[in-house]
Structures are given as structure tokens and as C-alpha cells.
Amino acid sequence: CTAWRPNTPLYGPDTEVWAHVTTQPGIDNQLRLYSRLQQPGTATYDSYMLRTNQLAGTDQVWLERVDNGAIVNRLTVSQELADGDLMLLRTKGSTLEAWRHDGSSWSRLGVVTDSTYSGAGYVGVGLRGTTGRVDDFGARTPGAPVSPPGAPTALSAIAGDATATLSWNAPSFDGGSRARSTSPGDRRPTTWA
Secondary structure: OEEEOOOOOOEOOOEEEEEEEEOOOOOOOEEEEEEEEEOOOOOOOEEEEEEEEOOOOOOEEEEEEEEOOEEEEEEEEEOOOOOOOEEEEEEEOOEEEEEEEOOOOEEEEEEEEOOOOOOOEEEEEEEEOOOOEEEEEEEEOOOOOOOOOOOOEEEEEEEOOOOEEEEEEOOOOOOOEOOOOOOOOOOOOOOOO
16 A cells, blocks of 8 residues: 655755554565655656564564665664554655654654765555554645645534644545544644635
8 A cells, every 4th residue: 555645846955755654463564754755656666765664573664766666775763652642754955864752752763874865756645464554644835935735624622621633624624644633642743714
């Protein structure tokens, strides 16, 4: 299961791509985040990729370059991952960084230098393996003017005992970040509600 964002403007060349992942128990479940992606949707694409792999022991996080569809490993980090972690791939100049937010703080898992792909590109997210779910996939070009999202439609509210439940339909253009609710202590890279 892989999704690209080819219908939006190119991101970058400096780009942040993230996904909040929830995976079910299983060996070889993988989350893949792509940046500076060229030729999306083909087997011969080029890009940078952050890839996680769920193992029986300590999980692994890889920073990789994809050349004509072939993966070139640039860095392997042993890191136990948990359901609910937020993973982020940052490409800035010739620096690639892997970041993890464990629900309370950010930690940089690894950094490498690679100048193979220096221009802007598309972004993507993928799941490989047996089961899994990705929430809040998004991307941005740090420092670039932000295009505001369209307005949500069909907003409704249901009153409860000291609570309110809101629901809406997503706008046709999301500004590069999925619409979602916010809550105190939520520290995702960029949001709108």
C-alpha cells in the first residue's frame, strides 16, 4: 500500500514528511516515508526514504536513497518503536535526518549526508508487511509560504455532558496537512483544525 502526493505542488528541496503510525503485532511490518520523489507511481522512481522495520527483537530504522527503484542503505539505526510513534523524515540541503516523537518528546535517530537528489520533488507514504495503519500523513517545505487549506464542509456538533463532538468533511485542498482535531499536549509538526 503506497500513496503519493503528485497532485500538489512539488515540495522542497528542503522537506519534512511525517506519519503517525499504528501497527499491529507482526514481523516485517514497515512504514516508508518518501521525499524529493521523482516519477511517482512508477517502478523506476528516485527519492530519499525513511523506512522502519518491526522485528522480533529491537526494531530498525533506515535512512535510504532509492535509485531507479533500487534501495541504497545509507544508515541503519536499532530503535524500539511503539504504537503511536510519530516518524519524520527531514531533508535539508544534503542532510537527511530521521526523527521520532514518542508522545512526549522528539529525538533525532540518525543523520547522513547525501547530495544525489538536490531538487524539489513529491512526497509519499507506504505500508509494507502484514497489517498496519497510518494516521496524519503530511509534508511541508520549511520556510515556504503556507498555502491555507480550504474550508471544511458539513460541520456538525453534538452536545454531550461537559463535552462536544465535532465532525466535518475534509476540504478539497488540505494545504499539505490532513484536517484533524487537536488536544492539549499534541505535538505534531503542523496541524489545522
